[in-house]
Amino acid sequence: MCVVSALVCVAFGSIDLSAGEILEAIRSRDNVHWVVLSQLRFPRVLVAFMSGALLAMSGCLLQTLLRNPLADPYIFGISSGASLGVLVTMSFALGVSTLVGGFIGAAIVVVSVAVLSNAGSGWNPYRLILTGVMVSAGLNAVISLILVLSPPEMMKGMLFWMMGDLTYAEPRLISVVMFFVILIFSVFYGRGLDVLSLGSERARAIGVSVRRMEVAIYVLAAMASAVVVVEAGAIGFIGLVVPHMVRMIGVWQHQKLVPLAAFVGGAMVAIADTLARSAWAPIQLPVGAITAILGVPILIYLLNRKDYARGR
Amino acid sequence: MLEVDDICAAVGHKTLFSHLSFRVSEGESWAIIGPNGSGKSTLLSLVSGLRKPAEGSVRIHDEPITQMSQKELAVRVGLLPQFEELNFWGNVSEYVRLGRFAHASTAWSVEDDDVIFDALSQVDMKSMSHRLYRSLSGGERQRARLASLIAQTPELFLWDEPLENLDYRAQAIFLSWVNRVIETKNHASMMVVHDINVVSHFFTHVLMIFEDGTVELGEKNEMLTIANLNRLYQTSFRRIEDQGRALFTPG
Numbered sequence: 001m002c003v004v005s006a007l008v009c010v011a012f013g014s015i016d017l018s019a020g021e022i023l024e025a026i027r028s029r030d031n032v033h034w035v036v037l038s039q040l041r042f043p044r045v046l047v048a049f050m051s052g053a054l055l056a057m058s059g060c061l062l063q064t065l066l067r068n069p070l071a072d073p074y075i076f077g078i079s080s081g082a083s084l085g086v087l088v089t090m091s092f093a094l095g096v097s098t099l100v101g102g103f104i105g106a107a108i109v110v111v112s113v114a115v116l117s118n119a120g121s122g123w124n125p126y127r128l129i130l131t132g133v134m135v136s137a138g139l140n141a142v143i144s145l146i147l148v149l150s151p152p153e154m155m156k157g158m159l160f161w162m163m164g165d166l167t168y169a170e171p172r173l174i175s176v177v178m179f180f181v182i183l184i185f186s187v188f189y190g191r192g193l194d195v196l197s198l199g200s201e202r203a204r205a206i207g208v209s210v211r212r213m214e215v216a217i218y219v220l221a222a223m224a225s226a227v228v229v230v231e232a233g234a235i236g237f238i239g240l241v242v243p244h245m246v247r248m249i250g251v252w253q254h255q256k257l258v259p260l261a262a263f264v265g266g267a268m269v270a271i272a273d274t275l276a277r278s279a280w281a282p283i284q285l286p287v288g289a290i291t292a293i294l295g296v297p298i299l300i301y302l303l304n305r306k307d308y309a310r311g312r
Numbered sequence: 313m314l315e316v317d318d319i320c321a322a323v324g325h326k327t328l329f330s331h332l333s334f335r336v337s338e339g340e341s342w343a344i345i346g347p348n349g350s351g352k353s354t355l356l357s358l359v360s361g362l363r364k365p366a367e368g369s370v371r372i373h374d375e376p377i378t379q380m381s382q383k384e385l386a387v388r389v390g391l392l393p394q395f396e397e398l399n400f401w402g403n404v405s406e407y408v409r410l411g412r413f414a415h416a417s418t419a420w421s422v423e424d425d426d427v428i429f430d431a432l433s434q435v436d437m438k439s440m441s442h443r444l445y446r447s448l449s450g451g452e453r454q455r456a457r458l459a460s461l462i463a464q465t466p467e468l469f470l471w472d473e474p475l476e477n478l479d480y481r482a483q484a485i486f487l488s489w490v491n492r493v494i495e496t497k498n499h500a501s502m503m504v505v506h507d508i509n510v511v512s513h514f515f516t517h518v519l520m521i522f523e524d525g526t527v528e529l530g531e532k533n534e535m536l537t538i539a540n541l542n543r544l545y546q547t548s549f550r551r552i553e554d555q556g557r558a559l560f561t562p563g
Contacts, residue, residue: 067399191417195410199397204362206412206464207386253403 010185018120039184043171047275048287049177049266049298051166051228052238056265057102057182058224059239060246060258064197065217066125072240073225075129077136079234081109082226084139084146090158091150098161099230106226109135114218164288168271172231176223185220190255235288236304237295238265268294313338313500314359314468318377319368321354326353329525331368336468336517338498341491343511343532346503346521347417347545352504356470358501360391361560366532371467387415390466392457394473398446404456405441408432411460431463434489441513450477458486469501475510487514508549510561512536536560 017033024245025033062247076284085105086098104254115124117131135255143162147155160167187191191206200210229234243257244267272290279285314336321328328351336342344352350497359370361377368488371378372388380388390411408428416422432438433453440448445456454477462464463468469490475483490501496512502519505511509516510533518535520528522544528535540561552559 035464064399067397069399160391188418191413195413197397197399197401198401198410199395201357201362201393204382205360205391205393206387206460207383207417209382211320247401253406 006030013235029188029298043216044166044273044277045270046292047169047175047231048166048270049170050171050179051097051232051235051266052269053179053262053266054224054228054243055239055269056177056261057186057258057308058221058241058270059265060218060243060254060261061182061186061193062239063243064254065214066195066222067197067199068125068129069242071129072219072237073228074136074220074234074236074239076113076132077109077139078222078225079104079287080136080139080143080161081105083143083158083234085192086161087143087146087150087158089112091146102230103226106222106229109139110222110226119140122218137219157292160286161233162288163286164233164291165286167274167284169232175227176242178220178227179262182224183262185216186258189216190253190258193254194215194252199263208249216289233286233288235269235280236292237299238269238291241302242268245298248305299309313373315369315371315374317369317371318371319358319365320367321358321363322353326348326499329521329527332527333368334519334529336500338500339494340500340517341494341515342500342502342519342522343505343515344502344510344519345506345508345511350523352521353472355519356391356472356502357393357503359468360389360470361385362391383414383417386464386466388466389468390461390464390472391470392472392474393463394476398443402440403444404428404437405432406439407445407456408459408463411463414464426438427463427465427547431459434462434485435459450525451479451482454478454544455482455486458515462489469499469503469530470502471503473504473506474496475505475507483510490514490556494497508536508541512558512560548561 001236011080017036021033022037025031025037026033054071055141059071060076062071062073063069065071082105085101085103085108088105089096089098089101096230113128113132113135116135117128147158165250190204192213195203195206195208196213197207198209200214242261246257246261251260269287269291272294274288276285276287276290316335317333318331320330320332332355344355346352350478354363358365361370361380362376367519372380377385377389395443405428411431412424412427415424425513429438430439437452437455437459440452445453448456454474458474461471474486476523488512490503493499494501503515515532516531518532520540522528522533523546528540536558538549538551538560547562549562552561
């Protein structure tokens with residue numbers, strides 16, 4: 001499936017290539033098609049795949065950490081933090097790249113949600129979710145204010161970025177590293193993650209070092225989401241829907257769930273991005289809008305499946 | 313096997329019990345009884361290491377439980393809490409397998425399928441092993457939970473109201489299994505229960521936590537007296553002899 005989707009994604013674009021032309025270009029490495037492939041298509045498909053994979057893995061981990069089927073990589077307000085960071089660097093022309101601004105914004109949110117939800121009587125999943133939702137609501141209000149007050153041409157760029165956009169994204173080492181770190185973590189500690197879904201008290205009684213595992217999940221999931229959101233904006237619904245799609249086909253053990261979700265999520269974003277850049281060509285659509293349009297009906301369908309939502 | 317010395321417990325400003333000490337030996341089956349909110353579950357979470365006592369110590373075979381890792385502890389002491397979250401997507405035997413974590417925690421550890429199969433048959437659920445856990449009824453789910461602690465194979469079993477939702481047959485099967493495993497394997501068990509007649513039939517020792525925070529404990533026959541029960545539940549009890557067995561009924 002991945003190979004097919006990769007081929008499809010590489011083939012379509014402002015110059016459509018046939019499978020034969022792609023193979024020919026790869027063999028000769030010396031024609032216009034090869035330049036298109038190696039300079040434009042391969043990096044774009046790779047970054048799309050990595051973004052989708054990281055979001056889906058982060059979604060799996062967070063749904064387990066928070067014991068909440070509606071958790072997704074943006075639940076802590078990471079995307080709002082990154083948006084605000086990007087917005088501030090853009091509108092005040094701070095002279096640093098928007099990537100740096102976005103990353104600082106995301107990092108501040110990750111740290112402050114962790115600190116706020118740990119203050120006083122200690123954290124629990126509900127407190128963590130509510131703190132994240134509150135922080136993100138507050139940040140979104142500030143973002144709206146800045147957007148309203150900013151010049152119109154900047155507003156469009158910002159909106160694009162906030163919906164998730166891979167136009168200027170480049171593949172980076174950090175996303176590949178995160179991808180493998182989370183993959184190894186989930187395979188190695190998969191059984192502990194399975195037990196954790198019964199709740200922290202029960203998991204400790206069964207022998208899991210819950211505290212350590214929860215910190216690891218929070219850090220990994222937050223980093224993965226931050227890497228994606230800074231590079232590609234808030235690509236929605238992948239982190240929420242893909243874990244459910246994979247569980248629906250009967251795979252729930254984290255050792256298999258997380259790797260499979262990574263590939264499904266990666267393939268979905270790669271295909272959505274191909275649609276985004278070729279459906280309305282030469283205008284490029286934000287990939288986040290496409291994933292949401294694909295994701296909403298899938299999630300509603302899943303929620304209507306009696307055997308999945310409530311048990312047989 | 314279990315030595316509890318001088319532990320105290322409080323919830324908020326209310327002291328549940330203080331300076332409690334007792335010993336549980338191999339082969340003993342303890343019932344923990346008391347009114348709602350008296351600290352029965354708190355006592356179990358202290359013994360299982362889920363809570364750290366503000367004072368005092370809990371030791372298993374002379375080793376303080378605070379010095380064991382979560383996994384080492386789970387091999388020796390197994391607790392089935394009253395509640396857990398329903399966030400599990402697998403079938404019944406996969407659910408029971410979660411209880412084996414302390415014995416097989418890494419990706420490549422070999423699983424002992426016999427232990428899981430045996431645990432399932434002890435709660436009469438062999439035929440349901442492929443049903444989705446979420447699709448079970450309340451009583452069936454409770455039996456699967458019992459099986460997961462049976463599969464954990466600890467030396468000291470701690471059960472928090474395990475009879476909840478079980479029918480009479482399932483209760484009898486379960487309680488006889490507990491007594492059999494304690495006797496044959498030299499294990500021990502402590503269980504929070506509410507049915508005095510079950511206590512009088514299946515247990516060797518009783519620990520009573522009173523509303524005022526005092527704790528009385530000892531052998532079953534010394535403990536199950538009308539005076540103790542009246543004081544414990546602030547209700548008057550009657551004692552009925554039936555074929556050499558004491559039965560208790562309120563009112």
